Amino acid sequence: MWQTIIVNPFTNVLLAITLVVQNFGVAIILFTILIKLITWPLTTSSMKAAQSMQQLQSDPRYKKIQEKYKNDKEKFAQEQMKLYKELGVKPMGSCLPNLIQLPIIIGLYQSIIKGMAATPYELLNLERIVYSFLDSNKLLPLQNKFLWMDLGQPERLSVFGVQIPVLAIIVVLTTFLQSKLMQPPTTNPNDQGAAFSKAMNLYMPILMGWMAYSLASGLALYFLISNIATIAQYAIMGKVNWKNLFTFGPKPASAPVSSRQNQVKPTKPEPVVIDEDEDDEEEEVEKVGKPSARSMVKQRRPQMKKKK
Amino acid sequence: MKIKRVFVTAVFVTLAFILSACAMGPRAVGAPGLSADGEMVYVSNKQFVYAVNAKTGTQVWSYPSKASTQIVFYAPPVVNEDGVYVGDLANNFYKLDKATGAELWKFSGAKGWFIGQAAIAMQTIYAPSADHSMYALNINDGSLAWKYETDHQIWSQPLALGDKIIVSSLDHFVHAVDEDGVEVWKTSLNGALVGAPVSNETMDMVFAATIGNSLYGLDASSGDVKWQFDATSGLWATPLYTQENLLVCDEAGKIYSVNPKTGELVWTIETGSKVMGGLLAIEGGFVIVTEDGNVRAYDFERKSPWNVKLTGEIYSTPVKTDENIIVGLMNSEVLLVGINLQGTQVWSFTPGK
Numbered sequence: 170m171w172q173t174i175i176v177n178p179f180t181n182v183l184l185a186i187t188l189v190v191q192n193f194g195v196a197i198i199l200f201t202i203l204i205k206l207i208t209w210p211l212t213t214s215s216m217k218a219a220q221s222m223q224q225l226q227s228d229p230r231y232k233k234i235q236e237k238y239k240n241d242k243e244k245f246a247q248e249q250m251k252l253y254k255e256l257g258v259k260p261m262g263s264c265l266p267n268l269i270q271l272p273i274i275i276g277l278y279q280s281i282i283k284g285m286a287a288t289p290y291e292l293l294n295l296e297r298i299v300y301s302f303l304d305s306n307k308l309l310p311l312q313n314k315f316l317w318m319d320l321g322q323p324e325r326l327s328v329f330g331v332q333i334p335v336l337a338i339i340v341v342l343t344t345f346l347q348s349k350l351m352q353p354p355t356t357n358p359n360d361q362g363a364a365f366s367k368a369m370n371l372y373m374p375i376l377m378g379w380m381a382y383s384l385a386s387g388l389a390l391y392f393l394i395s396n397i398a399t400i401a402q403y404a405i406m407g408k409v410n411w412k413n414l415f416t417f418g419p420k421p422a423s424a425p426v427s428s429r430q431n432q433v434k435p436t437k438p439e440p441v442v443i444d445e446d447e448d449d450e451e452e453e454v455e456k457v458g459k460p461s462a463r464s465m466v467k468q469r470r471p472q473m474k475k476k477k
Numbered sequence: 478m479k480i481k482r483v484f485v486t487a488v489f490v491t492l493a494f495i496l497s498a499c500a501m502g503p504r505a506v507g508a509p510g511l512s513a514d515g516e517m518v519y520v521s522n523k524q525f526v527y528a529v530n531a532k533t534g535t536q537v538w539s540y541p542s543k544a545s546t547q548i549v550f551y552a553p554p555v556v557n558e559d560g561v562y563v564g565d566l567a568n569n570f571y572k573l574d575k576a577t578g579a580e581l582w583k584f585s586g587a588k589g590w591f592i593g594q595a596a597i598a599m600q601t602i603y604a605p606s607a608d609h610s611m612y613a614l615n616i617n618d619g620s621l622a623w624k625y626e627t628d629h630q631i632w633s634q635p636l637a638l639g640d641k642i643i644v645s646s647l648d649h650f651v652h653a654v655d656e657d658g659v660e661v662w663k664t665s666l667n668g669a670l671v672g673a674p675v676s677n678e679t680m681d682m683v684f685a686a687t688i689g690n691s692l693y694g695l696d697a698s699s700g701d702v703k704w705q706f707d708a709t710s711g712l713w714a715t716p717l718y719t720q721e722n723l724l725v726c727d728e729a730g731k732i733y734s735v736n737p738k739t740g741e742l743v744w745t746i747e748t749g750s751k752v753m754g755g756l757l758a759i760e761g762g763f764v765i766v767t768e769d770g771n772v773r774a775y776d777f778e779r780k781s782p783w784n785v786k787l788t789g790e791i792y793s794t795p796v797k798t799d800e801n802i803i804v805g806l807m808n809s810e811v812l813l814v815g816i817n818l819q820g821t822q823v824w825s826f827t828p829g830k
Contacts, residue, residue: 287607288507288551288592289632289671290792290807293713293728293753296688306668306689306711310647312629319589319608322568385504 175272177298179280184299187284188308194315197281197387198394204277205398211266216408218262225258278391284311285321285387315390324386334382336389341378343396348373350400350409505566508754508792509805509812510553510594517575518796518803519561521550522812526563527828528578531798534815534824538578540571553594553793555602555634559616562602564591570604570612572619582619587612589630594673598637601656603644605631611644613658623658633673633715638680638697645670651685651693653700662700667691672715672755677723677737684723684737686712692725692733694740704740708733714755715794717763722777726752726765732775746779755794757802759818764802766791772804772816783820 182203187196205212225231230252238245253260286292292310299305313320318336325332348370377396381389403409509522518531524544528537541548547567554563554573560581564570570584570591589608596603601622602614607630613622629648636643641653641661647669653661668689675684676697683695688711694703708727716725723737730748735741750767757764762776770787772795789809796803801815801823813826 282504287505287590289713289753290506290508292671293792296711309688310630310669312648314609321607322589 172298175276176279176283179276180283180295180298181300181303183280183284184303184308184311187311188303192315193284193311193313193320193387194318194390197320197390200280201277201391201394202398204273205395205402208270208273209402211270212402213406215263215266215270216403216406218259218266220408221256221258222260222263225252225256228252278388281387281391282385285313285385286310287321313387315386318386318390320387320390321385323383324381324389336386336393337378337382340381340389340392340396341374343393343400344374344377345370346414347396347400349413350411351403352410352413505549505551505590507551507592508807510551510563511793511796511803511805511813512554512556512594513796513798513803514556515799517556518798518813519554519556519563520805520813521552521554521563522805522828523550524548525828526550526554526561526573526578527812527826528561528575529813529826531801531803531815534813534826536826536828538576539828540573540578540580552591553634555595555597557597557616562595562597562604562616564595564604564606566590566592568606568608570595570602570614570619572602572616584612584614584619584621586621592630593632594634596635596637596642598642603635603637603642605633605635605644607632609646611635611642611654613642625652625654625658625660627652629669632671636674636676636683638676638683641697643674643676643683643697645672645674645685647671649687649689651683651695651700653683653697664695664700664702666693666702667705668711671713675716675718677718678721682737684716684718686714686716686725688713688728690727692716692723692735692740694737706733706735706740706742713753717756717758719758719763720777724756724763726756728752730767732756732765744779746775748773754791757795757797759797759802764795766793766795766804768792770806770809772802772814774820785816785820785822787814787822 183196183200186199187193190196234245234248234252238248283295286295296305296309317326318324324334324336326335377392381392509520512519513531516531518529520527520529525539527539530537549566550563552564554561560575561573568585568587568589570587572581573579574581587606587608589606591604592607593605600616602616604612604614606612609629610624610626611631612624614620615622627646627648627650629646631644631646633645640656643651643653645651649666649668650663651666651670651674652663655661666685666687668687668691670685670687672686676682681697683697684692685695686692690708690711692706692708692712695701696703709731710727710729712725712727714726716723718737723735724732725735726732728751730750730752732746732748734743736743748765748767750769750771752765752767754766759774762774764772764774766772768790770789770791771784772787773781773784775781787804787806789806791804792807793805801817804814804816806812806814811825811827814822815824817823
């Protein structure tokens with residue numbers, strides 16, 4: 170089922186591109202970019218939802234709830250959900266598009282592995298899934314040489330007899346760049362998300378670099394192009410935080426220009442009144458943060474009308 | 478906060494460990510590679526090469542002593558009186574002691590996997606590699622004598638033919654080189670060559686099958702195409718030249734007997750099953766293995782005296798010892814099955830049991 174719906178069509182597209190460009194390495198690059206373009210709307214949707222969540226965390230009402238129920242997680246969760254509902258923020262809004270993308274990305278990865286058929290048994294299995302309109306005899310097996318690489322082998326560039334894993338190094342750098350540039354600004358030093366992002370910045374490049382170092386260079390090429398395409402995609406959408414590149418210490422509270430457009434508008438600080446009476450909480454929360462909330466979701470929900 | 482950081486770090490370290498474990502080692506699936514001499518069968522499968530007693534099916538030794546994720550074997554070993562020669566997917570080629578499996582030498586100069594079986598001629602091993610080269614190695618110490626480069630991977634066993642070495646590559650070419658590695662001729666055919674080239678007893682012809690459905694008869698001295706025979710589907714297995722019969726089997730499971738001099742069709746047999754593993758010569762006939770686990774004997778009158786159905790799939794060419802036919806299986810609990818020449822299964826071998 171998985172093979173028929175995802176992997177086989179992907180593999181055939183990859184083979185068709187290879188047939189046109191006559192180079193498997195170039196085909197991997199083009200196919201990765203193609204998949205990025207196809208998943209663009211999902212990425213955009215996920216990014217917007219993540220941004221809303223990020224903005225929500227700097228909202229005074231959210232902070233107030235956080236402070237008030239810091240010792241009652243259940244109640245905090247309830248109030249948080251109420252706030253989500255009120256502001257039209259979908260907590261799963263950033264996860265869902267990513268989840269939908271996941272099979273596409275896995276399919277892409279598997280189709281590249283399949284295309285690199287490295288044994289007679291794998292080549293036979295590849296030949297059997299090639300659609301009839303592609304001339305498998307002319308196409309297979311794919312030529313695995315690309316630039317200095319053998320796409321079926323881990324990549325090393327020999328410079329004066331020293332074997333340098335150039336692709337793995339570039340994958341480390343681009344993964345680090347990607348993590349840094351896409352890290353949203355945070356105002357809360359105790360933000361769990363920020364802590365997680367920080368850890369990601371450190372570990373993901375190492376992890377991806379290790380995989381690029383040890384896996385076939387065809388896959389490392391895919392990692393690299395995927396990183397570059399993602400950075401380019403975010404840059405085109407104006408969501409790259411270039412300032413993050415030069416920030417290595419604690420994150421500044423200020424947001425980058427590019428993301429300010431969607432940031433909560435600085436509203437007049439209204440007095441935050443915390444009523445100890447739990448029955449009035451809902452009403453009170455609404456009262457305290459309403460202007461800020463509206464401005465926050467204004468772009469996302471233009472149909473929302475102001476309550477007076 | 479510190480606890481959270483420790484937790485996040487622990488999660489990433491665990492993830493890195495798991496993913497890097499997955500990432501390590503060659504990612505490939507292949508069929509077991511078999512070879513045999515009179516009493517022993519040698520099989521490359523996943524992380525080991527096994528020597529198995531061909532009469533009893535008991536393991537004599539395995540190499541290496543401990544499994545490594547970096548070392549994977551699928552190339553069929555080649556055997557002579559001195560040792561067992563085999564390449565792996567970590568780009569190494571080994572000579573192993575025939576009696577113990579101890580490593581006698583290792584050649585690490587290749588830049589690609591060893592998928593195909595090597596060939597031995599005089600004091601030289603000819604090892605085909607997926608890095609597009611055929612390596613000529615000194616049989617005594619594994620030192621490189623020369624290498625011959627092609628434009629694509631080499632998956633099939635070279636053929637030592639007089640003073641020439643014939644080797645086929647996946648770029649549709651059959652190459653002939655002399656004993657110093659200098660190209661004598663090369664001929665382009667209509668498809669990739671996965672099966673090995675074979676010759677007749679007078680060694681004036683070379684027969685090569687392509688996955689482009691064709692069997693070719695080439696002049697051994699010039700490489701000129703003497704004739705071409707077209708099958709109905711891809712020819713993945715090595716053709717079989719035995720007792721003046723030239724046989725080949727296509728992927729759809731049709732066996733063709735072709736006149737080796739003219740390329741004309743003599744007869745066909747429909748096996749009804751897909752075939753990749755190919756054919757094996759036995760006294761008075763041949764054996765064919767099909768993907769769905771059938772091992773079937775035929776005589777040259779096209780009569781089938783016996784058929785054995787095994788549980789599993791067969792993608793490897795079977796081998797023959799003094800008394801038995803040995804078949805390698807995939808997707809099965811057992812790795813090898815020994816069948817006597819009367820068509821009775823006499824043993825099975827499962828690694829680690």
